[in-house]
Amino acid sequence: NAGVTQTPKFQVLKTGQSMTLQCAQDMNHEYMSWYRQDPGMGLRLIHYSVGAGITDQGEVPNGYNVSRSTTEDFPLRLLSAAPSQTSVYFCASSLGLQGGGYEQYFGPGTRLTVT
Amino acid sequence: AQKVTQAQTEISVVEKEDVTLDCVYETRDTTYYLFWYKQPPSGELVFLIRRNSFDEQNEISGRYSWNFQKSTSSFNFTITASQVVDSAVYFCALRNNAGNMLTFGGGTRLMVKP
DSSP: OOOEEEEEEEOOOEETEEEEEEEEESSSSSEEEEEEEETTOOOEEEEEEETTTTTEOHHHHEEEEEEOOSBBBBOOOEOOOOOOGGGEEEEEEEOOOTSOOOOOEEEOOOOEEEE | OOOOEEESSSEETTTTTOOEEEOOOOOSSSOEEEEEEEEHHHTOOOOEEETTOOOOEHHHHHHHHEEEEEGGGGEEEEEESSSSSGGEEEEEEEEESSOOOEEEEEOOEEEEOO
């Protein structure tokens, strides 16, 4: 098992550019999520999905779009990058919501800089 | 809304000292789940432990131990006889009863000096 994979590892964008961060998991997990990590603020939930075709907003969704067409993939799209989106982005997955308490498995992260 | 507070932003200890990382949480759920994750300098997030709100038994795993006290909404983490390899950022997190929201604290950076 590769677990949770993310591409790219590093990315530099200019303000206004768009891009997609890729995330895939091979554990057949129903739940997938995206977080951003900023210094001193821990990780904050951007969007999440409880299964193919189902997505919802987290704590900081503005400026980001997601879709989930398959169980395995959960891409994160930045429509018009802004310097405030400079951050490290983590994708995570876990078993479904039933029981609520499954631990999440995290990808290695994508370091994004917007100039 | 739920909240997790890690008041210690940075702790520095000398190897072999014991160290406790504090975590205080707020939630309206009566059932919830608490986690600790470790983020070493390499950047990945490593799961350490999960605790259900209805299980207040403390847990020990080698040099690691966790003290869950529902009465004070705390879930503290102690490393006994710290080692340089313990140097990392440690995050406490709270998952709600519905399971769809995981809220992290701001993290505690632990530096263990030889």
